[in-house]
Amino acid sequence: MSKLEEIWMTVSIGILVIFMVIVGYQTYALGMGPPSHKETIDPQEVEQTAPFDNPGLIDLGDNQYELVMTLEAFAFNPGNVEVPVGAEVEFTMTSKDVSHGIQIPGTNVNAMVLPGHIQKITQTFDEPGEYLVVCNEYCGVGHQAMFTTITVK
Amino acid sequence: MEQAKHIGLRENVISKLGVNPQDAIIALTYFTISFATLLIGGLLGLIQGLERAGLYSLPAGFNYYQVLSAHGLLLLVVFTATFTIGYQLANLSHSFNGLLPKVRKMIWVGIVLKVIGVVLAVTMIVLGEASVLYTFYPPLAAHPIFYIGLVLLVLGIWSVAFGVFINYRHWRKENPGQPTPILAFFAMGVFVLWFFASLGVTIEVFMIIPWVLGWVETINVMVTRTLFWWFGHTLVNIWYLVATSAWYIIVPKIVGGKHFNEKLIRLVVILLVVLNIPGGFHHQIIDPAISLSIKFLHVFMSLSIAVPSLMTAFAMFYVLEKAGRKKGGKGLFGWFKKLPWGDVRFLAPMIAMIAFIPGGAGGIVNTSNQMNQVVHNTMWVVGHFHVTVGVSVVLTFFGICYWLIPHLSKRQLTAKMNKVGVIQTWIWTIGMTIMAGSMHLAGLVGDPRRTSDTTYAGHETALSWLPYEYVFATGATLLLIGVIIQVYAVFNMMFFAPKGKTEYPVAEPEDDQPKVPMWTERWGLWAIVLLAVVAMAYVIPIVDMIVNAPPGSPPIKTW
Numbered sequence: 001m002s003k004l005e006e007i008w009m010t011v012s013i014g015i016l017v018i019f020m021v022i023v024g025y026q027t028y029a030l031g032m033g034p035p036s037h038k039e040t041i042d043p044q045e046v047e048q049t050a051p052f053d054n055p056g057l058i059d060l061g062d063n064q065y066e067l068v069m070t071l072e073a074f075a076f077n078p079g080n081v082e083v084p085v086g087a088e089v090e091f092t093m094t095s096k097d098v099s100h101g102i103q104i105p106g107t108n109v110n111a112m113v114l115p116g117h118i119q120k121i122t123q124t125f126d127e128p129g130e131y132l133v134v135c136n137e138y139c140g141v142g143h144q145a146m147f148t149t150i151t152v153k
Numbered sequence: 154m155e156q157a158k159h160i161g162l163r164e165n166v167i168s169k170l171g172v173n174p175q176d177a178i179i180a181l182t183y184f185t186i187s188f189a190t191l192l193i194g195g196l197l198g199l200i201q202g203l204e205r206a207g208l209y210s211l212p213a214g215f216n217y218y219q220v221l222s223a224h225g226l227l228l229l230v231v232f233t234a235t236f237t238i239g240y241q242l243a244n245l246s247h248s249f250n251g252l253l254p255k256v257r258k259m260i261w262v263g264i265v266l267k268v269i270g271v272v273l274a275v276t277m278i279v280l281g282e283a284s285v286l287y288t289f290y291p292p293l294a295a296h297p298i299f300y301i302g303l304v305l306l307v308l309g310i311w312s313v314a315f316g317v318f319i320n321y322r323h324w325r326k327e328n329p330g331q332p333t334p335i336l337a338f339f340a341m342g343v344f345v346l347w348f349f350a351s352l353g354v355t356i357e358v359f360m361i362i363p364w365v366l367g368w369v370e371t372i373n374v375m376v377t378r379t380l381f382w383w384f385g386h387t388l389v390n391i392w393y394l395v396a397t398s399a400w401y402i403i404v405p406k407i408v409g410g411k412h413f414n415e416k417l418i419r420l421v422v423i424l425l426v427v428l429n430i431p432g433g434f435h436h437q438i439i440d441p442a443i444s445l446s447i448k449f450l451h452v453f454m455s456l457s458i459a460v461p462s463l464m465t466a467f468a469m470f471y472v473l474e475k476a477g478r479k480k481g482g483k484g485l486f487g488w489f490k491k492l493p494w495g496d497v498r499f500l501a502p503m504i505a506m507i508a509f510i511p512g513g514a515g516g517i518v519n520t521s522n523q524m525n526q527v528v529h530n531t532m533w534v535v536g537h538f539h540v541t542v543g544v545s546v547v548l549t550f551f552g553i554c555y556w557l558i559p560h561l562s563k564r565q566l567t568a569k570m571n572k573v574g575v576i577q578t579w580i581w582t583i584g585m586t587i588m589a590g591s592m593h594l595a596g597l598v599g600d601p602r603r604t605s606d607t608t609y610a611g612h613e614t615a616l617s618w619l620p621y622e623y624v625f626a627t628g629a630t631l632l633l634i635g636v637i638i639q640v641y642a643v644f645n646m647m648f649f650a651p652k653g654k655t656e657y658p659v660a661e662p663e664d665d666q667p668k669v670p671m672w673t674e675r676w677g678l679w680a681i682v683l684l685a686v687v688a689m690a691y692v693i694p695i696v697d698m699i700v701n702a703p704p705g706s707p708p709i710k711t712w
Contacts, residue, residue, distance in 0.1 A: 005467050012463045016456050016517075023452050023521050033445040034438050034522045040703030073711040097709050099290050099374065101530050105599020105614050110439055110526050114374050115292060116703030117441035132614040136530040136601035138286055140293070140711025141216060144606040 035111040035121040043115035046070055046096045057081055065089045071113050072096040073140045076133060079148035087152070088124045101137035104150070112137060125152040171657045172243050173251035177561040179260055180246075181647060183239030184558060186268070187232050188643045194227035195636035202588075202629030204605060206622040217605030218284040218712060223275060225287030229388070229542065230306070231271055236550050237395045238263075238313055241340045243557055244398070245317065247657055248334035249324050256316040263312035270305030273298050284712040286603065288385065289361075291377045294708030297365045300358050307351050307358075314344040325674070332669040335415060336659065339398035341676060342422040346429060347391050349683055353383025353430070364708060371705025375442050375698040382433030383691070389542050390429050390458070394422070396549035399502055400469055403553070405660035407499045408492055410476030412660035413468040419673040421468075424461040427683045431690030432458050435520040439529050442701075447694050448522060454690055455520035462513055469506055497574030498566075498658070501552025504582050508544035515540065515593070530603070532621075533596025539589040548581060551639055556655055558646040565653035566646070573642055581635040588628025595621035 027033040046052045051068045055077050058066040067089050070077045083089060093102060095115040103110045104123065111121045125131070135146035172180065197220050203209035204217050211217065242260065246252050252260070276298075277283035283295035321341055324333060333341070357380035364372045401421075405412045412418070434451035437443060477488025493499045515537045518524045528534060555574050559566045600607055600618040607622070609615040 005464075005471075008467045009460075009463065013460060016459060019517070019521065020453060020456065023523065024449060026523050027445060027449055032523050034448060034526050035441070036443055036445050036448060037441050038444065038701070040442070040701065042704040043706050044704065073709075098292050098706075098711055099378075101601075103530065103599065103601060108526055110529050112437075112440045112529075114378075114441060115706045116374055119441040130612070132599075132609060132612045134599075134601055134604075134607075134609065136604075137290075138218065138603040141218065141284070142711075143218070144604045144609075147609045147612075149612070 035119055037118055037120040039118040040116055041094050041118055043095065043097075046094055051092065052094060057083070063087050067091050069093045070096050071100040071102065071135065071146075073098060074135070074142035074146035076102075076135075076146070076148040080151070081148075082151045082153065083125060085128050085152055086124065086126055088122065089150075090120060090122045092118065092120050094118050098139050099137050100135050100139050100146070102133065103136040104131050104133050106131065110136070125150070128152050172246045172561055175257060176242060176246035176252050179252075179257065179264075180239040180243040181558070181561050182264060183235045183242070184554075184561075184643065184647070186264075187235035187239060188640050190227050190232045190235065191636055192640045194224055194232055195633050197224040197227070199626075199629045199633040202626040205607070206619070206626040207606070207608070208623075208626055214281075216284070216712075218286065218603075219278055219281060221603065222278045222284050222286050226271075226274060226278070229287055233392045233542070233546065233550075234310065235267075237343065237392065238310075240395065240550070240553055240557065241317070241343055241398075242313075243561065244336040245320060245340050247659070248337040248340075249320060252316075253320050253323055256320045259312050259316035259319075263309040263316070265309070266305050266312060267309030270302045270307075270309060273302030273305065275302075277302065281712070288381060290381070291361060291364070291372045291374055292706035292709045294361075294365050294710055297362060300362050300365065303358055304355075304362075307355055310347060310351060314348045317341070317344045321676075330671070332415075332671060332674060335412070335418065336398060336402055338419060338673070339394070339402070339422060342426045343391060343394055343398075345676060345680060345683075346387065346394065346426045349680070349687070350384050350387035350391065350430060353380040353387075353433075354385070356380050357384075371707055373698065373702050374706050375440070375702070376695060378437065378440070379434075379691070379695060379698065382436045383430055383687075384433070386433035386436060387430050389538065389546075390425070390432065392542060392546040394425050396502075396505060396546045397421070397425075397465055399549050399553055400465065400506055402660050403556075403658050404469070404499065404502050404506075405472045405476065406658035407496060408473060408476040409480065410472050410660065411663040413472055414666065415662055415669050416667070416673070417464065417468065419669070421461040421464050423673065423679055425458070427679055427686055428454070428457050428461070430683070430687050431455070432520070434690065435525060438520075438522055438525040442698060443694055444697075451690065452520060452522055454686075456517065459513065459517060462509070466510070495571075495575060497555045497571050497578060498552055500575055501555075501578045502549045504578060505545045505548035505552070508540055508548070508585075512537070512541035512545050528596055530601055531596035532592040532600045532602050532625075535602045536589040536592030536596060539585060539592065543589065544582070544585050548578065551578065551581070554639070554643050554646070556658055558643060559650055559653075559655040560657050562647050562650070563652060564646060564650040564655065566655055567650060570642060570646065570650060573638060577635055577638040577642065580631055580638065584628045584631030584635055586628075588625050588632065591621045591624035591628065595625075 041049055052070050055068045055070050063086055093113045095113050100113045107123050109123045111119050113119045131150045133148045201220055277296045283299035285293045285295045357377050363369045401418050431454040435455045474488050477491040480491040482488030482491035595618050
């Protein structure tokens with residue numbers, strides 16, 4: 001290996017290591033890790049299983065909310081949710097049929113919601129507006145019609 | 154003395170022989186299938202681009218997801234796989250002075266199995282029985298024949314892979330103590346990685362078939378997803394490894410230079426083979442049921458694949474600069490202008506290599522947990538693989554056509570055809586830059602991938618994506634023009650170009666290079682290392698997914 005190549009590889013591997021450190025710091029120190037919830041559920045019994053037997057927005061006080069939501073071809077339930085400005089919303093979700101994804105453009109909400117698994121992700125809505133919520137995993141012929149909104153006011 | 158002369162003569166004859174005529178027929182058969190597939194798959198790509206931008210509607214009875222399923226399968230699996238096999242077999246035949254007769258038979262069996270498999274799978278898609286896309290995630294359940302088609306496709310690939318392994322062993326036995334020619338070494342890397350990559354999807358499909366037939370009621374969704382990505386991402390890295398074989402060994406000859414230090418080239422091949430499979434996990438960064446620590450481990454495992462690519466970047470600039478300076482290039486960048494930009498055999502792979510700089514950087518973004526969450530399942534990802542596969546791999550493949558096809562058909566690359574190739578390369582480059590560039594941008598503002606219509610009842614966020622989608626459609630139009638020119642060029646060089654001899658451009662090592670280390674040939678050992686890396690990556694999460702599995706899912710058809 002030539003001197004130049006040694007320098008090139010040292011610098012570039014060094015950059016990768018710094019990169020790892022940043023990703024690790026964000027994940028573990030800042031709590032910014034990707035949605036990775038590990039609870040499970042019987043995908044054929046979602047409607048009979050708490051909390052999904054009663055999906056909806058739960059007010060936890062202090063402008064904190066839990067949004068219990070089911071995803072199915074081709075709808076989010078509940079849809080068209082309203083929350084006040086500054087609300088911290090924890091989404092608790094599962095799928096009643098195939099694989100879905102939830103994405104709120106303009107935020108970092110992006111998570112896979114799979115049958116048999118409960119997925120959680122938290123978002124604070126500081127800006128008022130009507131946020132578009134879309135399914136971003138192909139789920140069937142009506143996939144493009146699977147969307148709703150969250151209104152923040 | 155007499156003997157030395159004899160050996161020298163023999164080597165001389167071998168290097169002039171090129172590809173054995175019987176093997177040339179095999180390779181040309183593969184290229185025929187490959188470019189017919191490219192034409193169909195490319196047309197389907199344009200239809201999607203137009204439909205998504207709202208500029209065209211499919212006739213009744215067909216829908217976007219059918220077209221997308223066919224486009225993905227035909228281009229990402231069939232076009233690339235058949236090109237790869239044709240090119241790798243030509244390289245082997247050239248390196249080994251012809252394939253063994255029994256290996257040829259295995260390869261013909263492979264072709265038949267693959268064609269039947271693809272016809273079955275595509276028929277099911279056309280009939281609307283398999284609109285499950287390239288990923289076919291359960292519990293989406295296609296018609297059983299679709300999966301049987303996939304099994305035949307994999308068996309066809311294995312038939313070729315085992316043929317290659319047999320031929321390699323035979324050559325090693327016949328030439329004790331000699332390192333295999335470098336192109337044959339690359340071919341071993343390609344087929345070893347391909348075999349182990351396809352194990353994941355094979356297990357998955359054998360879980361799916363009894364489930365769609367109703368013999369078992371439910372399936373483990375997480376396990377099937379994970380097994381899919383074991384294969385699904387590795388596949389594109391196999392195409393990348395194939396492209397690097399041309400970058401390292403063919404391009405230096407075309408620019409009038411020598412290839413890089415062979416020991417380091419072999420090290421790059423080995424690293425790409427053993428490290429590759431766990432990279433698939435970065436497709437599951439925002440999945441439930443995988444812990445944060447496992448996901449963090451996979452950031453490390455995915456990033457490690459960047460190391461051999463960084464070595465490649467150094468090697469290629471080294472080789473190109475040296476060749477450019479030899480031709481009289483002066484100053485810091487003078488050598489760059491001396492490169493043969495008017496030669497399509499250089500231009501196409503050169504643009505392919507340059508595209509891998511943003512392509513690789515985008516890959517590092519995708520594999521980093523937090524950034525992945527921003528771009529996952531958006532058009533960014535589609536833009537990413539149209540740069541990496543669509544340019545870095547495909548333009549390399551196109552560039553190879555301009556010397557390999559006339560070589561195999563015993564014809565010439567005419568100056569006129571070279572010009573057609575140069576124009577084609579620029580149309581492709583501009584088309585992909587426009588299309589993939591706007592896809593990246595649209596993804597950053599949230600435009601989801603794999604969706605037929607993203608207007609969402611006229612929501613203002615969704616309407617802001619429309620201008621980008623018009624740009625996708627423009628790029629896709631240019632790309633279809635590029636496909637048509639390329640397919641014309643391929644078949645012209647196959648059947649109509651003037652008869653003659655075309656060189657097989659294989660670079661020589663530099664003078665005074667040390668002997669190639671024989672330990673690099675220990676493929677049994679590399680297979681064990683590969684399996685150890687796979688075990689490190691997969692045992693804990695898959696056991697966790699099985700032990701802590703929820704009740705499974707029944708088959709569901711939602712289209």
